[in-house]
Ligand SMILES: Nc1ncnc2c1ncn2[C@@H]1O[C@H](COP(=O)(O)OP(=O)(O)OP(=O)(O)O)[C@@H](O)[C@H]1O
């Protein structure tokens with residue numbers, strides 16, 4: 248684990264935004280900046296932290312934690328499905344094959360939490376699935392469920408969409424959807440199994456798939472703290488019995504803090520102190536170490552310059 252001194256020393260070097268014009272066409276997401284050039288997409292994980300669909304602050308080492316975690320899971324899941332990775336020229340970067348992304352966020356959940364709980368508790372179906380009565384908040388579902396949503400344009404929220412509707416609207420063929428469904432459930436099963444080895448519960452997650460040269464591939468990110476929720480296994484039962492929120496490895500504490508400040512996604516963003524940002528960094532790094540089961544190794548220094556240098560030599564070599 249990096250020391251608080253190291254994390255603090257990284258504060259002036261956080262990667263907020265990239266502007267590498269030489270890389271190609273730029274797309275800025277909430278957390279990542281990506282560049283497309285011909286058949287490749289260069290995905291750069293920045294240190295931005297998003298909550299309630301807004302970027303609220305930056306956190307030292309967060310981009311590297313996110314990217315390294317994605318690479319960890321992409322490697323573990325290779326036998327289930329081919330993924331988009333071509334190269335990893337820098338700890339914050341994935342060079343990927345540019346895919347035709349299937350415009351559906353493939354969400355899988357094993358527990359009733361987040362938006363699924365909100366829908367269920369107000370009597371609504373969860374992505375078109377009518378669940379039996381009597382389930383509890385944060386309780387385990389009878390089996391993992393697919394609760395897809397549409398991929399929204401920037402600034403809009405994703406909308407839940409039932410599997411029936413995906414097919415009815417012709418977003419994906421029935422054959423391909425079957426393949427996506429089986430793959431997503433298999434990936435989730437792997438995630439649950441691996442998480443359990445490290446005393447964790449994989450609660451829910453989101454996958455994005457794409458087509459590359461006629462094949463279905465796993466794109467975007469997998470089982471990261473931005474796309475998934477993890478709980479601590481050995482306190483789960485106790486917390487549930489006490490009607491408390493399970494211990495989380497994700498950004499829930501930050502979300503809670505923002506809510507306490509009266510922020511729900513609209514209006515001015517509360518100010519994070521450096522102390523708080525260091526705290527969040529520690530939380531992210533230790534979450535990485537628990538999930539991956541190995542130490543997070545990095546060093547203090549300017550991130551943007553390092554990425555630029557690494558990408559320049561990568562492209563030089565690729566020519
Ligand atoms: N291999 C790939 N080929 C093409 N597009 C990809 C690939 N992998 C990921 N993407 C796309 O790259 C973008 C990554 O950006 P990012 O996730 O940071 O932002 P976003 O999805 O626009 O917004 P959000 O912050 O809500 O996730 C997404 O649009 C994702 O669908």
Ligand SMILES: [Mg+2]
Nearest residue numbers: 276277455467
């Ligand atoms: Mg995204």
